[in-house]
Amino acid sequence: MSSTNGSKRTDACIRTARRLWPNLARPALLRLAEIANQHEFSVGAGDLTYLESGWYVTHTGLLGLARRKHCAGIHVRPVANFCDPASQRWAFEATVYKSPRCRGFVGFGDADPSNVSFLVHGAEMRVAETRAVNRALRKAYGIGICSVEELGSSAGQSFSSGASKKVPQPANGNGNYGGRTVRDRLCQLIRQHSLDATLVKSYATDFCGVKTLREATREQVENFVAHLSDWAEKDRNALLCQLNSYLGTKEGAA
Numbered sequence: 163m164s165s166t167n168g169s170k171r172t173d174a175c176i177r178t179a180r181r182l183w184p185n186l187a188r189p190a191l192l193r194l195a196e197i198a199n200q201h202e203f204s205v206g207a208g209d210l211t212y213l214e215s216g217w218y219v220t221h222t223g224l225l226g227l228a229r230r231k232h233c234a235g236i237h238v239r240p241v242a243n244f245c246d247p248a249s250q251r252w253a254f255e256a257t258v259y260k261s262p263r264c265r266g267f268v269g270f271g272d273a274d275p276s277n278v279s280f281l282v283h284g285a286e287m288r289v290a291e292t293r294a295v296n297r298a299l300r301k302a303y304g305i306g307i308c309s310v311e312e313l314g315s316s317a318g319q320s321f322s323s324g325a326s327k328k329v330p331q332p333a334n335g336n337g338n339y340g341g342r343t344v345r346d347r348l349c350q351l352i353r354q355h356s357l358d359a360t361l362v363k364s365y366a367t368d369f370c371g372v373k374t375l376r377e378a379t380r381e382q383v384e385n386f387v388a389h390l391s392d393w394a395e396k397d398r399n400a401l402l403c404q405l406n407s408y409l410g411t412k413e414g415a416a
Contacts (some may be wrong), residue, residue, distance in 0.1 A: 163208070171198060171199075171202065172198045172199055174204070174205075175194055175195070175198040175203070175204060175205045175206070175210075175305070176191055176194060178204075178205040178206045179191065179194055179205050179212065181211050182205070182212075182398075182399070186212070186213070189216070190212065192387055193217060194210070194217060197210065197217060197219075197307065198210075199203060201223075201227055201303070201305065201385070202227070202230060203219065203226075204224050206224075207222070207223075207226070208220055208222045208223070208402055208406065209222060209223030209226060209227075210223060211310055211399045211402070211403060212300045212399070213313075213399070215311065215399075216306055216307075217307055218307060218309060218310035219296075219305055219307055219308075219309050219402060220299070220309065220310055220311070220402075220406055221292055221295070221296055221309065221407065221409060222406050222408045222409065223313050223398035224295075224296055224299040224300065224303075224305070224309060225299075225409070227303055227305075228258070228299055228302075228303070231260065231303060232261075233258060233259070233260060233302075234259040234260060234262050234264060235258075235259045236256060236257070236258050236259070236295060236298070237256070237257045237259070237266075237301075237319065238254055238255070238256045238257075238291055238294060238295060239254065239255055240252065240253065240254055240255075241253040241254060241255050241270070244272065249274065249275075249404075250273065250274055250283070250284070250286045250287075251272075251273075251274040251286070252273055252274070252286050252289075252290035253271070253272040253290060253294075254268065254270070254271050254272075254290050254291045254293075254295075255268060255269075255270055255294060256268070256269050256270075256271070256291075256294035256295045256297070256298040256299075257298060258295075258298040258299055258302040259324070260302055260303075261349075264299050265342055267298050267299075267301040267302035268298060268302070269294050269295070269296070269298030269299070269301055270294055270297065270298030271289075271290050271291065271293025271294030271295070271296070271297055271312070272290050272293070273286040273287070273289040273290035273293060274286055274291065274401070276299075276314075277314040277407070278346065279404070282368070282404065282407065284368060284371070285368055285407070288407060288408075289311070289407060291312055292311050292407055293309075293312045296309040296311055296312055297309070297312065310403045311406070311407060313404065329347075344380070344384055344387055347387050347391075348362070348383075348387050348390070348398070351387065351390055351391055351394060354394075355394045355398055355401075357394070357402075357405065360407060361405040361406070361408045361409070362390070362405065363375055364408035365390075365404065365405055365408055366378070366383070366386050366390075368408075369382075369385075369386045369389065370382040370383065370386060377413045
């Protein structure tokens with residue numbers, strides 16, 4: 163029965179991958195089947211992504227694997243000697259405990275403005291923590307492929323001009339949270355691209371530089387909606403990876 167389930171899961175992964183990346187070569191599909199079978203990853207669930215001729219696991223995929231394997235715990239701490247808050251330079255050490263008696267698998271992650279996308283400038287501490295956790299999880303469970311969050315990503319660099327595009331304003335020119343037309347447009351984008359509304363909201367607050375989205379000006383929200391639309395159309399997978407970096411915030415809010 164498990165073999166049948168594994169075959170169905172692999173077939174589903176390949177179908178989804180072909181739909182998302184129509185030009186995938188046969189070797190890439192064979193590699194996908196191998197990874198999906200070995201670790202029970204799902205493309206549809208966002209566990210894997212394909213970038214520049216290679217497969218990468220996501221933070222979502224690694225956390226899902228840890229849950230399936232009944233991970234006993236993850237401990238994360240900053241490495242003070244390599245942290246400089248003034249320059250947004252952060253380093254973290256993560257230790258994964260596969261069982262209560264496990265001595266732990268350690269991974270380190272760092273981030274600063276030079277090795278993260280400009281879209282997450284100001285969130286380097288969170289990126290560094292995610293990278294440390296990812297690396298520790300990959301060590302603990304023998305994941306040979308890199309996680310996409312560990313990359314010094316330039317994803318989104320081409321969207322700098324798109325961020326300044328304006329969404330047409332409603333005729334009344336009033337309204338909290340950017341106005342009803344902008345709000346509806348944001349909801350439409352979330353539905354159209356199957357995005358997590360909570361993660362989008364967390365990203366929006368960072369993008370607008372506010373504590374809560376209600377504090378954002380109309381122009382800030384319009385710029386964010388235009389940016390989100392542009393990125394979703396051009397590279398949805400990179401956008402999903404960006405949103406996944408806010409998973410810790412979502413869990414904390416819950």
